[in-house]
Amino acid sequence: MPELPEVETIARDLASILTGQEVKRAKLITAAIREDCGYKNLSSLKGKCLNSISRRGKNLIFHFSGNTAMICHLKMTGQLLIRKNTRPDKKHLHFYIEFTKDKLEYYDVRKFGRVCVIKENNLEKHPRLQKLGPEPFALTPDLFAKLIKKRNKAIKTALLDQEICAGLGNIYADESLFDASIRPTLKAGKISTARLKQLHRSIIKVLEYAINNRGTSVDDYLDGFGQSGNFQNLLKVYGKTGQACPNCGKPIKRIVLGGRSTHYCSICQR
Numbered sequence: 571m572p573e574l575p576e577v578e579t580i581a582r583d584l585a586s587i588l589t590g591q592e593v594k595r596a597k598l599i600t601a602a603i604r605e606d607c608g609y610k611n612l613s614s615l616k617g618k619c620l621n622s623i624s625r626r627g628k629n630l631i632f633h634f635s636g637n638t639a640m641i642c643h644l645k646m647t648g649q650l651l652i653r654k655n656t657r658p659d660k661k662h663l664h665f666y667i668e669f670t671k672d673k674l675e676y677y678d679v680r681k682f683g684r685v686c687v688i689k690e691n692n693l694e695k696h697p698r699l700q701k702l703g704p705e706p707f708a709l710t711p712d713l714f715a716k717l718i719k720k721r722n723k724a725i726k727t728a729l730l731d732q733e734i735c736a737g738l739g740n741i742y743a744d745e746s747l748f749d750a751s752i753r754p755t756l757k758a759g760k761i762s763t764a765r766l767k768q769l770h771r772s773i774i775k776v777l778e779y780a781i782n783n784r785g786t787s788v789d790d791y792l793d794g795f796g797q798s799g800n801f802q803n804l805l806k807v808y809g810k811t812g813q814a815c816p817n818c819g820k821p822i823k824r825i826v827l828g829g830r831s832t833h834y835c836s837i838c839q840r
């Protein structure tokens with residue numbers, strides 16, 4: 571699933587091409603991906619100008635003129651593609667938007683992704699956005715430690731909880747815990763404030779490094795230009811089961827924690 575760095579990369583890529591363009595036509599092909607938030611149809615975007623694209627957690631938000639916003643969550647296999655990167659085979663095409671110069675197409679093999687069009691000034695009331703915790707970049711180390719300390723679950727599981735902090739998924743939770751030398755199974759509430767503050771610094775460092783490397787392509791993720799990211803080449807523990815820890819050389823372990831595969835070094839992470 572695309573996580574914060576992947577969604578941020580897609581938002582920036584698409585914004586660099588589409589900002590300032592007017593919608594000529596917008597069409598929803600597959601009704602199942604329309605999120606029912608009780609507002610407008612995709613076709614109502616016609617005539618609106620795209621002002622900007624932002625990200626909140628793992629959601630892309632397209633800001634249009636006329637108090638209109640479109641929220642898109644790619645879930646497992648969603649892809650937003652433009653220009654020559656769109657596919658000749660339209661089997662998995664579920665909606666498209668024709669702009670003045672470019673066409674944006676949404677493909678999704680598993681159809682778990684969601685899209686909806688709502689009033690810009692209702693964004694904060696949207697059910698999915700409303701539940702999201704703060705962005706990691708918006709938190710101070712102190713505030714992050716306070717939020718985490720209240721939780722009586724494994725630290726890895728707490729990091730995946732979008733209501734505590736938005737945007738982290740399996741890859742960056744594992745990588746951040748490795749960077750902070752914290753074992754994923756430790757109870758969140760039992761970890762010292764100093765170590766949690768270090769963890770926040772590690773999260774920011776890992777996320778920024780991943781954004782600068784255009785995200786991680788281990789599944790279906792492609793950036794806005796249809797290209798793979800680079801961060802899969804820089805991962806230290808995620809997906810490295812049995813390979814040597816880059817710090818100590820011992821094999822990386824894999825366990826299942828809260829239903830998610832979890833990778834760590836039993837020597838370096840305590």
Ligand SMILES: [Zn+2]
Binds near residue numbers: 815819835836
């Ligand atoms: Zn190690």
